[in-house]
Amino acid sequence: MKYKDLSFLERAMPTDWNPDDWLHRERERHLEELKDFLRIPSVSTDPAHASDVARCARWLRDRCEEAGLVAEVHATPGHPVVYAEWLNAPGAPTVLIYGHYDVQPADPLELWRNPPFEPVIEDGTRIVARGATDDKGQMYCHVKAVEALLATSGTLPVNVKMIFEGEEEVGSRHLDAYLEENRDRLAADIVLISDTSMFARGRPMLTVGLRGLSYVEVHVRGASHDLHSGLFGGGVANPALGLARMLGGLLDESGRVTVPGFYDRVRDLPESERREMAALGHDESALREEIGVTELVGEAGWTALERMTVRPTVDVNGLWGGYTGAGAKTVLPAEAHAKVSCRLVPDQDPEEVTAMLAAYFRERCPAGLTVDVDPHHGGVPFRIDRDTPELVAVSRALERVWGVAPVLGHSGGSIPVVASFVRLLGLPSVLMGFGLEDDRLHSPNEKFELENYWQGIRSAAWALIELSGGR
Ligand code: BES
Numbered sequence: 028m029k030y031k032d033l034s035f036l037e038r039a040m041p042t043d044w045n046p047d048d049w050l051h052r053e054r055e056r057h058l059e060e061l062k063d064f065l066r067i068p069s070v071s072t073d074p075a076h077a078s079d080v081a082r083c084a085r086w087l088r089d090r091c092e093e094a095g096l097v098a099e100v101h102a103t104p105g106h107p108v109v110y111a112e113w114l115n116a117p118g119a120p121t122v123l124i125y126g127h128y129d130v131q132p133a134d135p136l137e138l139w140r141n142p143p144f145e146p147v148i149e150d151g152t153r154i155v156a157r158g159a160t161d162d163k164g165q166m167y168c169h170v171k172a173v174e175a176l177l178a179t180s181g182t183l184p185v186n187v188k189m190i191f192e193g194e195e196e197v198g199s200r201h202l203d204a205y206l207e208e209n210r211d212r213l214a215a216d217i218v219l220i221s222d223t224s225m226f227a228r229g230r231p232m233l234t235v236g237l238r239g240l241s242y243v244e245v246h247v248r249g250a251s252h253d254l255h256s257g258l259f260g261g262g263v264a265n266p267a268l269g270l271a272r273m274l275g276g277l278l279d280e281s282g283r284v285t286v287p288g289f290y291d292r293v294r295d296l297p298e299s300e301r302r303e304m305a306a307l308g309h310d311e312s313a314l315r316e317e318i319g320v321t322e323l324v325g326e327a328g329w330t331a332l333e334r335m336t337v338r339p340t341v342d343v344n345g346l347w348g349g350y351t352g353a354g355a356k357t358v359l360p361a362e363a364h365a366k367v368s369c370r371l372v373p374d375q376d377p378e379e380v381t382a383m384l385a386a387y388f389r390e391r392c393p394a395g396l397t398v399d400v401d402p403h404h405g406g407v408p409f410r411i412d413r414d415t416p417e418l419v420a421v422s423r424a425l426e427r428v429w430g431v432a433p434v435l436g437h438s439g440g441s442i443p444v445v446a447s448f449v450r451l452l453g454l455p456s457v458l459m460g461f462g463l464e465d466d467r468l469h470s471p472n473e474k475f476e477l478e479n480y481w482q483g484i485r486s487a488a489w490a491l492i493e494l495s496g497g498r
């Protein structure tokens with residue numbers, strides 16, 4: 028690895044540093060690059076896209092090099108990690124930037140206005156493509172921010188290390204081993220991640236809590252083969268009905284999870300934080316409208332925002348079995364299946380909850396049926412202390428760029444690797460997101476606001492400046 032010849036005479040940024048001219052002058056190129064990034068179908072879950080994922084990693088490495096970092100593609104037993112660094116600020120803090128270049132599958136394809144991997148700018152305001160907000164658009168802000176700083180000032184105010192993984196959407200299977208193997212090389216003072224949402228349009232948010240995840244697949248089996256429902260119905264247990272009964276029992280009348288032990292480790296939010304959340308003015312009717320539901324429902328005694336961010340839940344993510352084709356078929360199916368997941372909050376433990384779920388299904392399995400519960404990847408919930416100096420520093424950066432102090436809020440989503448950063452590297456993550464509630468991540472017509480792309484680049488640059496602790 029060899030650094031490009033750059034002059035690093037002065038680390039501190041001039042107080043009037045302003046990337047706007049540079050950003051504006053080359054905005055077409057910055058947009059074209061994001062489009063090129065989005066054109067690569069780096070769908071991590073689909074083996075048919077493995078070579079696209081690998082190509083995407085090489086593409087990203089090359090852009091990092093062009094930005095002025097030293098970058099490499101590191102193989103793992105799964106999809107590769109792109110590692111990039113710039114370490115020419117001796118004595119200054121080191122910021123480890125994380126993002127993921129893999130994306131969710133694009134289906135159902137017929138619901139997209141344009142093909143998912145042919146990015147289109149709509150209304151001149153947003154870019155539509157799979158991965159636009161999750162996470163290509165957001166993570167690319169950091170590459171561009173480093174480029175902006177180096178191009179306009181010749182230096183960075185801090186040391187920067189970047190890791191971009193290709194397996195986030197499939198549970199970051201090989202990242203823990205990668206972090207352990209590269210512990211020394213990844214040494215840093217703080218992790219900085221853009222893979223979350225803003226509180227609302229124009230209202231930035233630092234996410235101080237993420238939910239964890241426990242995920243199982245449930246297989247219920249009855250007879251050894253499908254049966255004629257006229258000849259056998261009424262005398263043989265129906266796996267689909269048995270599964271439905273067990274799934275229906277997961278929540279009680281008040282919306283609480285019935286799995287024994289589920290709430291044992293749940294740490295309640297301090298009243299002060301509940302009051303703060305209530306004062307944020309979450310717009311429930313706008314949310315109803317956006318997602319097209321008549322009513323928001325859930326656990327009694329908690330606001331919709333609380334239920335979706337700081338309370339644990341259970342959901343059925345998929346359900347199949349029996350005849351689902353056209354017309355009617357009078358069959359008593361031999362098996363039925365479901366994917367079931369729980370969002371977790373501190374101090375719930377994913378493995379413990381997975382065991383509780385398995386026990387729930389075993390104990391409730393109706394007579395005449397058998398049940399198998401197979402665990403998938405999980406994730407440990409995350410909280411960062413609101414007083415963490417680096418969080419405060421990034422908050423100043425966001426206020427400078429957006430003209431308003433960020434909300435310190437919780438998000439209901441999961442990024443399992445943030446708990447690994449704590450456990451394996453001893454580092455908290457500052458979660459500075461540029462997504463919006465209506466970005467449709469994981470869904471057809473995913474988009475990223477161009478305003479958030481430009482502001483995200485500025486925010487990422489100013490975050491590094493504020494994190495330098497100088498000036
Ligand atoms: N970036 C999302 C998580 C997210 C989105 C957090 C918005 C906060 C706000 C991430 O890519 C994701 O989709 N995570 C998965 C978990 C993973 C194990 C598949 C999730 O939350 O379902």
Ligand code: MN
Binds near residue numbers: 127162
């Ligand atoms: Mn993501």
Ligand code: MN
Binds near residue numbers: 131161196468469
């Ligand atoms: Mn995602």
